Amino acid sequence: MATSGERRTWRRRAQARPDEILSAALDAFIASGFDAATMDDIARRAGVTKGALYLYFESKEQMLRALIDREVRPLIARVEALSVMETDDPAALIKQALLLVTGALADPRLFALPRLIIALSGRFPDVVNGYRDDVVGPARAAIGRLVMRGQALGQFRAVDPVAAARAIIGPMMFEIMWAHVLHGESDLGRSAGWIEAQVDVLIKGLEPRGAQS
Amino acid sequence: MATSGERRTWRRRAQARPDEILSAALDAFIASGFDAATMDDIARRAGVTKGALYLYFESKEQMLRALIDREVRPLIARVEALSVMETDDPAALIKQALLLVTGALADPRLFALPRLIIALSGRFPDVVNGYRDDVVGPARAAIGRLVMRGQALGQFRAVDPVAAARAIIGPMMFEIMWAHVLHGESDLGRSAGWIEAQVDVLIKGLEPRGAQS
Amino acid sequence: MATSGERRTWRRRAQARPDEILSAALDAFIASGFDAATMDDIARRAGVTKGALYLYFESKEQMLRALIDREVRPLIARVEALSVMETDDPAALIKQALLLVTGALADPRLFALPRLIIALSGRFPDVVNGYRDDVVGPARAAIGRLVMRGQALGQFRAVDPVAAARAIIGPMMFEIMWAHVLHGESDLGRSAGWIEAQVDVLIKGLEPRGAQS
Amino acid sequence: MATSGERRTWRRRAQARPDEILSAALDAFIASGFDAATMDDIARRAGVTKGALYLYFESKEQMLRALIDREVRPLIARVEALSVMETDDPAALIKQALLLVTGALADPRLFALPRLIIALSGRFPDVVNGYRDDVVGPARAAIGRLVMRGQALGQFRAVDPVAAARAIIGPMMFEIMWAHVLHGESDLGRSAGWIEAQVDVLIKGLEPRGAQS
DNA sequence: TATGAATGAGCGTTCATTCAT
DNA sequence: TATGAATGAACGCTCATTCAT
Known part of the structure; x- marks a missing residue:
C-alpha cells in the first residue's frame, strides 16, 4: 500500500x-x-x-575513523589529481595544490581532523597509521611528483623531491594550525594573505640559484 | 621522635x-x-x-594550567636570554635558539605541552591565551630581536622581523610535531639532522640576495 | 508469478x-x-x-514457555506409553524408561531444558509449576505405575510406589546433570556406563530381600 | 583528634x-x-x-566467585574435618556428613550457589572448574575416605570408594534441588524426613550382603 | 598534611520491543 | 507475512570530587 x-x-x-x-x-x-x-x-x-x-x-572510535575517511579523502584525491596532470608549469600546479589544501583547512570543520589526530596520537595507533598512510604519505608523494616534473623540465634544482615536499607543506600546515589554535576560529583571513606569499617564496626556493632575482 | x-x-x-x-x-x-x-x-x-x-x-584543569606554566617558562626564558645578548653574529644566536627549542621539544615530555594546547584549544580558551601571550609571543619577539640585530649589522635583508621569525619557527615546529605524531616517540633522530640543515637554509634565506652562493 | x-x-x-x-x-x-x-x-x-x-x-519469556512445551512433551509421552503397556516384566520396562530418559537427557539440547527450569525457578513460577504438573508429576506417576505392577506380580517389595520412583529417578538425573555441568558437553560416555549399572542396582533394590543374591 | x-x-x-x-x-x-x-x-x-x-x-563475576568461596568453603571444611576423624563407626560419620550438607543446603540462601553454578556452567568455565576442584572433588574425596575406613573395618563391601560416594551424594543433592525448584522455598520439611530415611538406606547399601536384614 | 571510603553523575554500549512500510 | 530502522530504558562500570578521620 x-x-x-x-x-x-x-x-x-x-x-x-x-x-x-x-x-x-x-x-x-x-x-x-x-x-x-x-x-x-x-x-x-x-x-x-x-x-x-x-x-x-560500532563504536565511538570507529566513528572517528569513518569521519577522517569521509572528510579527508576527497581533498587528498583532488591533490593527487593535480599531481598527475600534464603540465609544463609544475610550479603553478604546486601552488594550486597548496592553496587548495590550505584553503580547505582554513575551515575549522576540516582542520578539526588533523587536530584530533594530533591529540589522539599515541593512544589510537591505527588511527594515526591510517592517517599517515592514506593522507600524509600520498600528499607528500603528490607534491613530490610535481617537484620531479619541475626538475625534469630544468625549472627546479636537483633536491630530494619528497624532502622538498615536506619542506613546502610543513610551514603551511603549521601556520594554519597555529592560527586556528591561537586565534580561535575567527581571523584566519589575516594569515591567508601571508600564506599565499609564503607559498610563492617556498616554490621560488626550488628554482636554480641563478634564476633567483 | x-x-x-x-x-x-x-x-x-x-x-x-x-x-x-x-x-x-x-x-x-x-x-x-x-x-x-x-x-x-x-x-x-x-x-x-x-x-x-x-x-x-583545585581540579584537574587547574593542574593542567599549573603544569603548562611550570614546563614552558624556563625554556622561553632561555630563548629570551639569548635574544638580548650582545653579539655581532646574530645568525649564530638564532641557530642556537632554534636548536635549543627544537632540541627541547624532541623530548616527548616537553612536546606534550604544545600537543595538549593544540588538543584542548577551543575548550579552555584562557589556557590558549596564556600560552599565546607568555610563550608564542615572547618567542617570536625574541627571534625578531635577533633578526633586527642582523639587519642593523647589514647581515640580513630588510624584512618584517616578526614575520621572519614566524617563517623560521613554523617549519621547525611542524616537522617536530609531525615526527612525534606519526612515528610515535621513536625515530626523532632521523628528523634531527634534517632539522639542523633546515635551520641553516632558513637563516641563509635572511641574507641579502647577493650574499647567497 | x-x-x-x-x-x-x-x-x-x-x-x-x-x-x-x-x-x-x-x-x-x-x-x-x-x-x-x-x-x-x-x-x-x-x-x-x-x-x-x-x-x-509475544516475548522472550513466552518463547521459553513454548519451547519447554515442545521439547518435553514427546519424551514424557513415550514414558507414559511405556508405563501402560501390558507386561509381566515391569523391571525391564522401568529400565527401558529410565534409559530412554537418561539417554535423551545426555543430549545437551534436551538437557538444556531442565537446566533452564532450575536456573529460572523462583523468577517464573508458572514455568516451574507447568513443568511440575506436566513433566515431573507424570513421570513419577508412570514409573510408580510400573512399580505397582511389579508389586502386584510379587516381584517388588511393598513400598510407596511414587517414593520408589523418586528414589530411582533422582540419582540418575543428578548424575546426568552433574556430568553436563562439570565436564561440559564432552565425556558423558564415561557416565553412561555407570548409569546403566546404577539402574540395575536401583531396580534390584526393589526386589524382595530374599530374592537378592 | x-x-x-x-x-x-x-x-x-x-x-x-x-x-x-x-x-x-x-x-x-x-x-x-x-x-x-x-x-x-x-x-x-x-x-x-x-x-x-x-x-x-572488580566485577560482577568476581563477586560471584567470592560469594561461592565464602558460602561454600566452611561447609566443605566441616565435611573434611569429619572425614579425618578417628572412628570405628564410619557409617555414623557418613550419615553426619550427609545430614550436615543436606541440612545446610535446605537453606535457600546456600542452595542458591549450586543453582547458580548449574545455570552458568558453560559460560563461566573457571567458575565451574573452581567449584569442581574446590567443592565437588573434596566432598567426594571426604566421603570416599569414610567409605574406605568402613571397608578397612570390614563393615562395608569392597566397592570403589569414590564411586560409592557419588552414589550416595547424588540422590541427596537431587532431591534437595528438586524440592527447592518445584516447591519454591517453602516445604522442604516434607523432604527432610524422606532424606534422613534415604541416607540410612544408602549407607546400608554399602554393608556386606549377608549383613542385611 | 594526608588518607581512603564514599558518592553521584555520567559514560559507552546493549537490547527487548515497536511500528511504518 | 516480514522487514529493519528506531526507541528508550537500562546496564556494568568509571571517575572527579568530597569529607570524616
Missing part, C-alpha cells in the same frame, strides 16, 4: 543517516574533543537516539 | 609535593591525554592518594 | 517458522542462558529478522 | 563492607539470577552506592 514515493523517502532518510551522524560527531568532537564528546551529545545533534548511532557505527 | 634531620627531609618532601604531582600529571597526560588521564593514575604516579591531590590543586 | 509449487514451499516454510524459531531459541539459550541470549541472536539463528520473532511469540 | 573508638567504628564498618556486599549480592542473585541481578540492586540492598561496590570487587 505504500507508494514508491513514501518508500523512497524513508529509504533516503536511512541512507543519509550515517552521513548525518558523522556530521554531528564532527561537531561534537570540535566542541569537546574526542574523549569529552558524548554519544548522547552526538545523537542529539544528529536528531536520533543514542541507540541509533550503533545501527551505523 | 623526629630528629630535626628527619623533619627537614619531611619538609623538603612536603614542599616538593606540588612539583612531584605536576610531574606525575605530565606523565599521565602524555600517556592518556587530558581527558582520559585519571586522578587516580596521577596520584599513583606521584606516590600519594587521590585525596592529597586536592590539597595542592 | 509464483507457481503453485513455489507457493506450497513458501506455505510450508511459513508454517514451519514457529518451530524453526523455537529451535533457534533453544540453541541460543544453551549457548548463553536465558537472560544473556539476545533476540537478535535467536533471529539470526532462525534466519529471520528480529521483528519477525514477534509475529509468532 | 579522633578517639581510637571512633576510628575503630569506621574501620570496622569498612572491614565489614565486603561481607555485607556479598550478602546483598547473594540476595540479588537469588531474586533475579546472575544476569538479571543489577549492580544497582545489589548496591541498594547493601546500603551503598553502585560505585562503592567496585571498591571491593
